[in-house]
Amino acid sequence: xxxxxxxxxxxxxxxxxxxxxxxxxxxxxxxxxxxxxxxxxxxxxxxxxxxxxxxxxxxxxxxxxxxxxxxxxxxxxxxxxxxxxxxxxxxxxxxxxxxxxxxxxxxxxxxxxxxxxxxxxxxxxxxxxxxxxxxxxxxxxxxxxxxxxxxxxxxxxxxxxxxxxxxxxxxxxxxxxxxxxxxxxxxxxxxxxxxxxxxxxxxxxxxxxxxxxxxxxxxxxxxxxxxxxxxxxxxxxxxxxxxxxxxxxxxx
Amino acid sequence: xxxxxxxxxxxxxxxxxxxxxxxxxxxxxxxxxxxxxxxxxxxxxxxxxxxxxxxxxxxxxxxxxxxxxxxxxxxxxxxxxxxxxxxxxxxxxxxxxxxxxxxxxxxxxxxxxxxxxxxxxxxxxxxxxxxxxxxxxxxxxxxxxxxxxxxxxxxxxxxxxxxxxxxxxxxxxxxxxxxxxxxxxxxxxxxxxxxxxxxxxxxxxxxxxxxxxxxxxxxxxxxxxxxxxxxxxxxxxxxxxxxxxxxxxxxxxxxxxxxxxxxxxxxxxxxxxxxxxxxxxxxxxxxxxxxxxx
Ligand SMILES: Nc1ncnc2c1ncn2[C@@H]1O[C@H](COP(=O)(O)OP(=O)(O)OP(=O)(O)O)[C@@H](O)[C@H]1O
Ligand SMILES: [Mg+2]
Numbered sequence: 001x002x003x004x005x006x007x008x009x010x011x012x013x014x015x016x017x018x019x020x021x022x023x024x025x026x027x028x029x030x031x032x033x034x035x036x037x038x039x040x041x042x043x044x045x046x047x048x049x050x051x052x053x054x055x056x057x058x059x060x061x062x063x064x065x066x067x068x069x070x071x072x073x074x075x076x077x078x079x080x081x082x083x084x085x086x087x088x089x090x091x092x093x094x095x096x097x098x099x100x101x102x103x104x105x106x107x108x109x110x111x112x113x114x115x116x117x118x119x120x121x122x123x124x125x126x127x128x129x130x131x132x133x134x135x136x137x138x139x140x141x142x143x144x145x146x147x148x149x150x151x152x153x154x155x156x157x158x159x160x161x162x163x164x165x166x167x168x169x170x171x172x173x174x175x176x177x178x179x180x181x182x183x184x185x186x187x188x189x190x191x192x193x194x195x196x197x198x199x200x201x202x203x204x205x206x207x208x209x210x211x212x213x214x215x216x217x218x219x220x221x222x223x224x225x226x227x228x229x230x231x232x233x234x235x236x237x238x239x240x241x242x243x244x245x246x247x248x249x250x251x252x
Numbered sequence: 253x254x255x256x257x258x259x260x261x262x263x264x265x266x267x268x269x270x271x272x273x274x275x276x277x278x279x280x281x282x283x284x285x286x287x288x289x290x291x292x293x294x295x296x297x298x299x300x301x302x303x304x305x306x307x308x309x310x311x312x313x314x315x316x317x318x319x320x321x322x323x324x325x326x327x328x329x330x331x332x333x334x335x336x337x338x339x340x341x342x343x344x345x346x347x348x349x350x351x352x353x354x355x356x357x358x359x360x361x362x363x364x365x366x367x368x369x370x371x372x373x374x375x376x377x378x379x380x381x382x383x384x385x386x387x388x389x390x391x392x393x394x395x396x397x398x399x400x401x402x403x404x405x406x407x408x409x410x411x412x413x414x415x416x417x418x419x420x421x422x423x424x425x426x427x428x429x430x431x432x433x434x435x436x437x438x439x440x441x442x443x444x445x446x447x448x449x450x451x452x453x454x455x456x457x458x459x460x461x462x463x464x465x466x467x468x469x470x471x472x473x474x475x476x477x478x479x480x481x482x483x484x485x486x487x488x489x490x491x492x493x494x495x496x497x498x499x500x501x502x503x504x505x506x507x508x509x510x511x512x513x514x515x516x517x518x519x520x521x522x523x524x525x526x527x528x529x530x531x532x533x534x535x536x537x538x539x540x541x542x543x544x545x546x
Contacts, residue, residue, distance in 0.1 A: 062447055089453035099448035103466050112462060113452040165452060 010038040012169055012200050013059065018068030020054055020224070028054040030224040032068070036169070041201045043215035043232075045208075047247065051224040052204040056171045059202065060091045073168055089117055092162030096174040098154040100146040100161070106133070107142040110161045117165065125164075132160040136190050152183030159190055170194065172203045208252055212236055220244050282513065295514050298505055317501030318522050320407060324418060324497055325484045325526075327406070331423035332483065333476075336430025341460070343431065344438045354431065361428030366421075366489055373421040374414070374493045382413035407496070418490040426483045433475045437468035470541060477534040481527050498522060 013036040020029040028051045036042050044052050057063040058070060061077055061084045070077040072087045101109050107129050114125040133139040136156040146154055155175055162170060172191065176184045188210050195201055195214050205211055211218065212232060219229040220241075228241045239245050282288045301312040311319065343354035361369075382388060391402065391409045399409045407415040441464050449459035491500035502519045506512050 060451055062450060085453055085455065088451060091451075093451040095444065095448065095451075097444060099442075099444045101445065101448070101463055103470065113454060116458050116462065117453045161452070 012036055012038050012040075012073055013202070014069075014071040015059070016069045018058060018065045018070060020051075020058060020063065020065050027051075027224045029058070029065070032221075032224065032226065034219060034226075034229075036200060036202060038168075038200055039198045040217065041195050041199075041203065041215045042217050042219065043203045043205060043211040044219045044221065045205070045211065045247075045251075046221040046227075050222045052221065053173050054224075055221075056093070056173050056202060056204060059169075059171060060088050060093055062093075089165060090168045091171060092165055092167035092169070093171045094155070094158050094162055094173065094175045096177050098146070098151070098158045098178070100154055100158055102146050105143050105145050106138065106149075106157050109146070109157060110164045113161070114164050128164055129160075132163055133157075135163075135193075136160045137186070150183060151179045152186045155179065155183075155187045156190055159187075159194075163194075169200045169202065172201065172205070174204050174206065176205070176207060206251065208248075220247065222247075288513065290514070291511055292514055294509070294511065295518050298515075299518075313501045313505055314498070314518060314522065317496060317498035317519075318526075320495065320497040321484065321487055321523075322526065323406060324415070324422065324487050324490065324495065325480070328419045328422035328426065328487070329480050329483055331419060332426040332430050335423055335427030336434050339427065339431040340434035340438060343435050346456075358428045358431050361425055366425050366486065367492065369425055370418075370421050370489060370492060373424070374417050377420055378413045378417035378493075382416070387413050387416070411496070414493060415495060418493060418495045422483060422487055422490065426479060426486065429479055429482070430476065433472050433479060434468065437472035438464060440471055441467045474534050474538045474541065477530065477537060481530045481534070484526050484530070485523065 013034070015032065015034045018029055018032050019027070020032075021027045026049065032051075032055065034042070034055075044055060046052050054063055058065050059072065059077075073090050075083050075086050075090070077083060077087055101112070104112065107126065110129040110132060111122075111125040114120045114128060115122065118125075120128070130139060130142065133142055136159055138153060138156050138160065141149060141153065141157075146157070149157065159175075175191065176187050179187065184207070188207065191201075191203070192210075192214055201214075203211070203214065215232045217229065218232050218235040220227050220235075220239075220243075222243065228235070228239060228244045230240075235244075236248070239248060283290065295314075298312050299314045300309045302308075303310045339354040339357055342350035343358075345351065388410075391399070391412050394402075394409075402409050402412060406412060445463055445467065446459060449463045454463070487497060488499035491497060491503065494500065498519055502515055506515050509515065
């Protein structure tokens with residue numbers, strides 16, 4: 001969220017010259033570099049297949065990079081399995097398809113990792129769980145199973161589940177793309193509140209109004225490369241690249 | 253709706269009539285054609301027998317055989333589940349070595365006649381391994397209490413090593429099929445469930461234990477139960493190494509009474525007594541989970 005100037009910047013995500021190629025004609029990421037400071041909200045936009053998801057998934061090691069370096073919260077993401085786990089504990093992720101655990105109720109979905117990873121006891125975990133459920137407006141559904149919830153409700157639970165790890169960064173991969181239009185608002189609102197509270201976020205979205213409102217910086221990418229990036233206001237008011245203008249015209 | 257119902261009842265009735273007609277005809281042909289002397293009356297005494305000494309009814313050959321079959325099936329079923337789970341985890345794991353071990357195991361078991369396996373295992377396990385472990389001595393020297401516990405849980409103490417060999421053989425054999433069932437279950441869980449677990453910082457083991465396996469096991473419960481029914485039927489094969497289970501008792505009884513048909517029909521009914529409720533249970537499970545998913 002637009003931060004007060006003058007505060008000292010602290011680098012949380014430092015990505016340098018990463019490359020990622022899947023079998024296929026188009027490389028997913030090419031010499032890709034990006035930095036995110038604490039409290040900053042970075043929005044990544046681009047056409048389908050441009051590598052946005054791949055970028056997010058590299059950040060928490062769901063996808064392995066071919067070359068380059070990724071440092072998250074001073075921890076290098078390398079071959080060391082311990083580093084990978086540490087980073088994943090500091091980075092929350094929200095998926096387009098929610099991916100709740102279908103065999104557990106809402107409270108257990110949110111409580112499980114607190115107990116297994118953060119080693120909290122059942123009672124402490126439940127306190128955190130209920131706090132978070134209140135925060136995303138789902139407290140009365142603590143005992144429901146995912147299949148009994150609407151898409152918007154499931155996504156809000158998924159956000160609460162990621163927040164339960166008390167992460168320093170949140171990644172959102174098209175969190176509202178699978179939702180019916182009438183449910184998009186409730187999820188965006190939760191994300192908006194998070195940004196206001198100062199959460200560091202990297203957001204992939206097609207909701208340009210939301211992007212403009214929530215972000216400090218925008219990256220526009222295509223074919224795995226950054227075409228243009230800049231502070232949000234400048235980016236939307238005066239895009240420099242012809243390709244960016246065409247994309248914005250198309251989508252706005 | 254009502255029409256189809258009525259006509260299906262009529263069809264059932266016709267089929268049943270036909271069935272009983274056929275049975276009656278076969279019975280008649282056996283009697284007349286083979287000059288077979290039916291003697292059903294002696295069968296019950298091979299199920300229960302009156303023990304003069306204690307003045308109580310006790311299990312005789314056939315019932316003893318049934319009980320042995322049940323014990324055999326339960327023990328080897330549990331062991332097979334353990335093998336299967338372990339090998340399925342090995343098969344879906346990250347280590348190439350263990351994946352190959354698991355794969356070889358499954359292929360080997362599926363491509364050998366169980367009879368051959370039984371002989372190999374029997375002579376190796378019962379003779380060599382039991383000797384090495386000193387099972388027989390251990391049992392022989394154990395107290396009365398322990399011997400009766402062994403009798404209750406497994407079989408006659410003096411046959412323990414053969415019984416254990418049979419349990420292990422059946423478990424290893426069925427375990428290969430269970431491996432395939434559980435492997436399919438694990439691989440049937442959406443990839444995104446792994447990703448969601450990893451994104452939360454769960455270790456691979458935690459993800460398996462709390463997220464993947466519970467979902468996989470739900471899916472495979474019906475085929476697992478089906479495999480257990482197969483195991484009950486397949487257990488007849490260990491009669492070849494003189495385990496006194498139902499089929500073995502049948503051959504013995506047939507040799508001493510010549511009541512071939514009565515004995516085997518009775519034995520067939522006893523197997524059905526075990527497998528039929530299990531089948532019904534499977535059907536019930538399948539329906540239950542089909543509804544849960546919808
Ligand atoms: N697991 C995979 N195997 C093979 N190719 C992949 C895989 N994941 C992504 N790709 C390819 O990598 C490229 C980038 O994909 P990515 O999913 O990152 O794009 P995206 O910008 O998120 O697109 P969308 O807006 O459709 O979600 C695409 O060409 C895609 O086909
Ligand atoms: Mg994507």
